[in-house]
Amino acid sequence: MGDTKLRIKKEYKMKKIIYAIMLVVTAASFNQTKAQDSTLFPKGEIGKNTDDYTGTIWLSELNQPDSNFNFSIAQATYAPGSKLNWHIHPAGQYLLVTEGTGYYQEKGKPAQIVHKGDVIKCLPCIAHWHGAAPRSSFAYVAVTPTTKGKTIWLQRVTDAEYNSVR
């Protein structure tokens, strides 16, 4: 019976080790998920002009244009499937994709898939839209010259346009 007791004790100890390791793994994976969810810069507020987009988009202004710097720098973060309406930047815009996968389309061209690490150059006065892929978050830093006035908002992106991305 002493042998049985020893065995039970040994099995109990091993089970404890397994549970401890599993706890660490769970905690580590939770931590990693959390890290992946966080944006590069603070997420900011949900955009107020809901007429200009569908879904949920957070905007964080990273500078204030002034007499020295005639461009705005802002981070936009999209929940999966969210998208801006078609729009025009009178002085163009650069998009630096910092997270996830999204769609980008210029008028008259096929929509394309863009990823973290891509740089998109939108020329002045070219109508275009961008948004998150259906099952991916999406974020970028936009650098937009402020020399020729504000963004001109156009029509909503149709389902057919959004779903045309392959």
Added chain:
Amino acid sequence: MGDTKLRIKKEYKMKKIIYAIMLVVTAASFNQTKAQDSTLFPKGEIGKNTDDYTGTIWLSELNQPDSNFNFSIAQATYAPGSKLNWHIHPAGQYLLVTEGTGYYQEKGKPAQIVHKGDVIKCLPCIAHWHGAAPRSSFAYVAVTPTTKGKTIWLQRVTDAEYNSVR
């Protein structure tokens, strides 16, 4: 003896489970380390003007300024302890810190510690330097107006200046 065999088999099985879990944990942590090492945009080439910095700094130009966009966008990635010389931007510069921990100092002010997610506004003609902390990689995206000419390079950062950071 049948009982002993069963026990040995059970212990062997449990040990196998422990080793399998430990393998997964090791692989996961290796993977995470690898992910942390990668930069947001391609790392680019090591900077050629070694007279202007000490250590190892990679530069990746993300745009080409032109008649529409009168600013450059570039990612700089620093090996731990690397730093630029003191310098001046005739039209100023924004630094968007995308990775790690670094130091930033303007002439006549104490050096400060900066982190991923910080935005630094360097005004025109203010002498300053920036670099990686001694044991951290460091990267940023710099947005620099190109309207008033090139960066003016000054003296090297002394050890006393670099080590003044608390």
